Amino acid sequence: MAGRADVPEVIWARPERTGRGPRPAFSRADIAAAAVRIADARGLDEVSMRHVAAELGCGTMSLYNYVPRKEDLYELMVDAVGGEHELWEPAGDWRADMVRVAEQTRALMYRHPWLPALMSPVYGFSPNAMRYLEHCLACLDSFDGTYGTKFELIALVNGVVTTYVGNELATAERVRALPWSEEQEAAVRIAYLGGRVASGDYPRLAAAFAQDAGPIDLEAVFRRAVQRVLDGFDPSREGSAEHSD
Structure with a gap:
């Protein structure tokens, strides 16, 4: 596969661009943002090199020049959303x-x-x-x-x-x-559970439910x-x- 390394490498140690050639069309931040948009909207299973390339408007094979492996793409995604952490001045507690x-x-x-x-x-x-x-x-x-x-x-x-x-x-x-409402599902299960607990076979469960903590x-x-x-x-x-x- 084009762009793949022969030995393991850390994506962060790989330069985004060399000193030669044209300026890359996309940055790692662009690629990560596209992948995050796909995952947020459609789920992680929909994140693929093909889908990310389509989101960016480039060819799938050209994306491997920026991100050699799908695992690298995942790492870019995790790092991108990690930037949303608020880093406040600790309170001392x-x-x-x-x-x-x-x-x-x-x-x-x-x-x-x-x-x-x-x-x-x-x-x-x-x-x-x-x-x-x-x-x-x-x-x-x-x-x-x-x-x-x-x-x-x-x-x-x-x-x-x-x-x-x-x-x-x-x-x-x-x-x-569920093909029905959450309330309907809960009502059926509570009714069943109530009958089982009332059987006398589960005295500790009966005592726990009798406390009715709300x-x-x-x-x-x-x-x-x-x-x-x-x-x-x-x-x-x-x-x-x-x-x-």
Whole structure:
């Protein structure tokens, strides 16, 4: 395939253009933006070199001169949307700052629902990813831990956010695919569940449902999930990750 390297290479180490020849018709930012538009509108499965080339109005083969592999295209996409992270001046409260990071990442994934599927350490050192990691480390300046522990903390927070949002998006997709309303589906399932619980075979479930805690606040559940991860790293808490070795 034209433009493909014989050995692995990092797309960021590859110059966008050499000093010779005509000026390239497109930049990496142009290509990434086109791919992101396709993924946002039609889903990740629709992102292909052919579709991106059509979006840009160029030939498919010529695109390989800019992006040798589809994996490189994915990395450009992840980096492009990573530039949407707001990098604020940390408040000095590492827990509050990391909760804010988590909430912002969740919002970013909702804007780009394909993003959880591409989250990978392989793409962790692109330009915007490195700015994001530097920002997270700045948020953790007040955290009493080694850099190794800080990286572990960041990775676990990102893992929780990615898993949580991935489940939310998958559930929403299944609901949209139903041939009837979400309310109708819920009513049928609640009726079935009520009958099973009333059978007496599930006393603990019956006790749990009898408490009737009301509607679940998904935003509060998300924040609690993140806070519980942070609890495991908080040096002020006995048994935290930093002091459990």
